Amino acid sequence: MxxxxxxxxxxxxxxxxxxxxxxxxxxxxxxxxxxxxxxxxxxxxxxxxxxxxxxxxxxxxxxxxxxxxxxxxxxxxxxxxxxxxxxxxxxxxxxxxxxxxxxxxxxxxxxxxxxxxxxxxxxxxxxxxxxxxxxxxxxQTQGRVFQRGCSAQLGDARCGLDLSGPDYTVEASVASMTGRSRFALPALGQYADRWFEQGRFEVLDGAAAGLSGHVKSDRAGPVRSVELWEEIRGGIAPGDRVRLVAGCDKRAETCKVKYGNFPNFRGCPHIPGEDWLLSYPSRSGGNDGGSRYR
CATH class of the missing domain: 2.30.110 (Pnp Oxidase; Chain A)
Incomplete structure (x- = not known):
């Protein structure tokens, strides 16, 4: 007005x-x-x-x-x-x-x-x-950034991966917790160690229903130990149902081996590093265009 x-x-x-x-x-x-x-x-x-x-x-x-x-x-x-x-x-x-x-x-x-x-x-x-x-x-960054890591978000339109299947998503009940950032879940033995690192931790019911966190650590064992980067701020409690969604570290190797989705990789894994960009002419050593640090 x-x-x-x-x-x-x-x-x-x-x-x-x-x-x-x-x-x-x-x-x-x-x-x-x-x-x-x-x-x-x-x-x-x-x-x-x-x-x-x-x-x-x-x-x-x-x-x-x-x-x-x-x-x-x-x-x-x-x-x-x-x-x-x-x-x-x-x-x-x-x-x-x-x-x-x-x-x-x-x-x-x-x-x-x-x-x-x-x-x-x-x-x-x-x-x-x-x-x-x-x-x-x-x-906020607008447009595309050229970098070694993938610029897409796992599961979005640019990534093209469907995360709804059982290979990448699982639901379980919280067995116990330490504070609001560390949780013990059933073993989930069908998923490899660290499978859900960098992924999402979504609360499905209870006082914190609808909240989510980013997974810092996911370790397999007799119980599945999941730690978040930040606390879930609502009142989550043992017995609440949660959903784990697989994560991605944005590396080309992960996209190819873990997800078989390399044709949709949105990074530039062969982009020169800082050492190459800051290099200078030298009379000694090989000057064939290869790495100076072979």
């Missing part, structure tokens, strides 16, 4: 009555409104609740393509944002809109920021969430 003339006139007066309002829209469609004013405000079909303890640091904005950034902080409240919801990742990537509002007349307002929630941290009964502007997407 553009700044209205009445709002500009309000700033030209002898005093101002302004506050900040934030609207969060989660990926599941849930909408939340917050304000740092001392009473609730409503506009655009959303009630912006006071008393949530939500505050925001100064917003850094530029006229170029640099990333706008800020940070919001608040006290955890069951009636607003609960710790369980944050741990479950329900607010990850939520869309954020922030306004400067005349609290005596909420129709006088200016949209200051649009973006999404970034990293969320929790400690001592409060949370801190990074706010990332729309230009954050410009930091």
């Amino acid at each position: 553009p700044v209205t003339g009445d709002f500009l006139d309000h700033f030209a007066g002898g005093h101002t009555t302004v506050c900040h309002c934030w609207r969060l829209t989660r990926k599941d469609g849930a909408v939340f409104g917050f304000t740092d004013h001392d009473r609730d405000l409503s506009f655009g079909g959303v009630t912006f609740r006071a008393g949530t303890g939500l505050t925001a640091n100064a917003l850094s904005q530029t006229t170029g393509l640099s990333v706008d950034n800020s940070e919001a902080a608040g006290v955890l409240s069951d009636s607003a944002v609960s710790e369980d919801e944050l741990k479950a990742g329900l607010f990850d990537g939520a869309e954020v809109s922030a306004w400067l509002v005349n609290w005596s007349d909420a129709e006088q307002r200016a949209l200051q920021f649009r973006g999404a929630l970034g990293e969320v941290k929790m400690e001592a009964g409060e949370f801190r969430a990074e706010l990332r502007g729309l230009s954050e997407a410009l930091n």
Whole structure:
């Protein structure tokens, strides 16, 4: 919404009555409104609740393509944002809109920021969430990168491999766990040691249903020991059903031997390395175009 003339006139007066309002829209469609004013405000079909303890640091904005950034902080409240919801990742990537509002007349307002929630941290009964502007997407790689490893994601359209079959996907129940990142499963003897490393660990039921993690270590034995790079933030418990999906280390050898999918390999395994690129002419040794380090 553009700044209205009445709002500009309000700033030209002898005093101002302004506050900040934030609207969060989660990926599941849930909408939340917050304000740092001392009473609730409503506009655009959303009630912006006071008393949530939500505050925001100064917003850094530029006229170029640099990333706008800020940070919001608040006290955890069951009636607003609960710790369980944050741990479950329900607010990850939520869309954020922030306004400067005349609290005596909420129709006088200016949209200051649009973006999404970034990293969320929790400690001592409060949370801190990074706010990332729309230009954050410009930091992401666009187009193809020429590298030795495969640039496709296992199972996507460029890879072409069907991961739905039993060779690459298995479901099992959690037998025991250490923290939220190490799990013991049935032996799964039909799958080789480290078969699921770099793959996915998906929770199918229980309090953490729908969450997933990236497999750091997968070791075969009397029990299958699976360790994740990061903790599953929801309340996973023994007996919950999970799905393991095979992983790929992006090497040409893995694509050829493990998956038999080398025709779809999306890397450049013979691209010269840094030693070749930084080499210089030399009078000694062989100068036949081969490696200097044979």
